[in-house]
Amino acid sequence: MCATCGCGSDGKTTFYLVDKDQPHTHDHSHPHDHVHPHDHGHTHAHPHANEKKIIDVEQDVLYQNNLLAERNRGYFDAKNILALNLVSSPGSGKTSLLERTLKDLKGELEFAVIEGDQQTNNDADRIFATGTRVTQINTGKGCHLDAHMILHAMQGLKPKDNSVLFIENVGNLVCPAMFDLGEKERVVIISVTEGDDKPLKYPDMFHSSTLCIINKTDLLPYVPFDIEKAKANAKKVNHHLEIIELSCTTGEGLPLWYNWLKSKVLQPEAV
Amino acid sequence: MHELSIVMGIIKIAEDHARAAEAAAIDEIELDIGTMSGIDMDSMEFAWTQAIQGTMLKDTVRKINSITAKAKCLDCDTEFEIKNYYDACPVCGEHLIEILQGKELKVRSLLVS
Numbered sequence: 084m085c086a087t088c089g090c091g092s093d094g095k096t097t098f099y100l101v102d103k104d105q106p107h108t109h110d111h112s113h114p115h116d117h118v119h120p121h122d123h124g125h126t127h128a129h130p131h132a133n134e135k136k137i138i139d140v141e142q143d144v145l146y147q148n149n150l151l152a153e154r155n156r157g158y159f160d161a162k163n164i165l166a167l168n169l170v171s172s173p174g175s176g177k178t179s180l181l182e183r184t185l186k187d188l189k190g191e192l193e194f195a196v197i198e199g200d201q202q203t204n205n206d207a208d209r210i211f212a213t214g215t216r217v218t219q220i221n222t223g224k225g226c227h228l229d230a231h232m233i234l235h236a237m238q239g240l241k242p243k244d245n246s247v248l249f250i251e252n253v254g255n256l257v258c259p260a261m262f263d264l265g266e267k268e269r270v271v272i273i274s275v276t277e278g279d280d281k282p283l284k285y286p287d288m289f290h291s292s293t294l295c296i297i298n299k300t301d302l303l304p305y306v307p308f309d310i311e312k313a314k315a316n317a318k319k320v321n322h323h324l325e326i327i328e329l330s331c332t333t334g335e336g337l338p339l340w341y342n343w344l345k346s347k348v349l350q351p352e353a354v
Numbered sequence: 355m356h357e358l359s360i361v362m363g364i365i366k367i368a369e370d371h372a373r374a375a376e377a378a379a380i381d382e383i384e385l386d387i388g389t390m391s392g393i394d395m396d397s398m399e400f401a402w403t404q405a406i407q408g409t410m411l412k413d414t415v416r417k418i419n420s421i422t423a424k425a426k427c428l429d430c431d432t433e434f435e436i437k438n439y440y441d442a443c444p445v446c447g448e449h450l451i452e453i454l455q456g457k458e459l460k461v462r463s464l465l466v467s
Binding site for chain 1: 356359360363364366367368371372375377381392438439440442449450451459460461462463464465466467
């Protein structure tokens with residue numbers, strides 16, 4: 084069983100690299116050819132029967148995940164891959180934003196996508212239709228992606244050097260907040276059909292993100308969402324947070340998102 | 355329910371250390387959990403009772419050190435206790451705060467025999 088994937092992944096997490104010839108049946112193997120390092124600081128003890136002994140552990144519970152996240156980060160840095168972790172509630176428009184972005188910036192930037200959902204390949208199929216390389220992770224009962232899953236997804240996906248890797252997390256504003264995947268930036272997406280108090284209700288996610296996208300602004304005339312209040316709430320939780328308002332449907336505000344994205348892509352160092 | 359992942363992580367850390375020390379049993383486990391660590395204690399409790407079955411932590415006494423979250427105002431340097439990220443500085447009312455403590459989530463020690 085995977086040490087870091089306690090959340091319903093003991094053999095239940097599946098990875099599909101969507102393939103041109105066999106778009107639904109490519110369930111690649113999940114080899115464990117890497118070491119899971121443990122930190123054993125106290126191996127010299129020989130307690131006698133019934134002898135009580137205190138072990139100073141002092142270990143972060145997320146240590147294993149964080150270690151693998153740093154490993155992913157090193158891989159991304161070495162290949163100059165901009166990895167973005169996209170988080171939101173279900174239905175905020177993450178996949179639609181990705182589809183639109185992949186189509187609009189085709190030819191300008193190189194992309195790869197990891198899709199995280201409990202079930203189905205639906206999102207990966209939508210991404211694949213844009214001509215982008217994509218791996219679907221199905222977490223089964225799991226409520227979030229973790230660094231270990233990303234590591235395995237990468238083995239099949241093999242994103243190109245100097246590319247942008249979008250990791251679309253499981254739709255959930257709670258659990259994914261705690262799990263570093265090795266991303267460069269975390270992007271939280273909310274839509275105007277949600278409450279403007281979302282940042283206050285789910286502060287961990289807004290606190291740990293660097294960019295907040297407010298989507299579906301074309302619906303503002305029809306919903307009671309107070310966009311200024313939502314922005315103020317988000318800023319109260321995280322004063323570093325950048326905010327971009329856009330509509331995937333009308334395209335309004337998309338240039339701001341594209342400029343943000345391009346500004347984060349590092350030009351490869353000349354050799 | 356990421357608390358289940360967290361509990362599984364705690365069990366792994368505890369069992370690894372206990373086995374490395376050639377201990378037969380874990381009598382006590384001491385955890386540091388900050389009030390803003392993102393852990394819901396009710397979910398944690400539920401996950402705990404389920405996950406420890408069949409592990410070395412089955413009969414272990416659990417001691418939790420709850421660490422109260424504190425922040426510092428970046429405007430006026432006041433240090434104060436917080437319950438939420440959006441709490442304002444009690445002196446100047448600003449939201450420009452930096453978390454000083456309260457995000458801990460750590461296995462501190464084990465008592466083994």
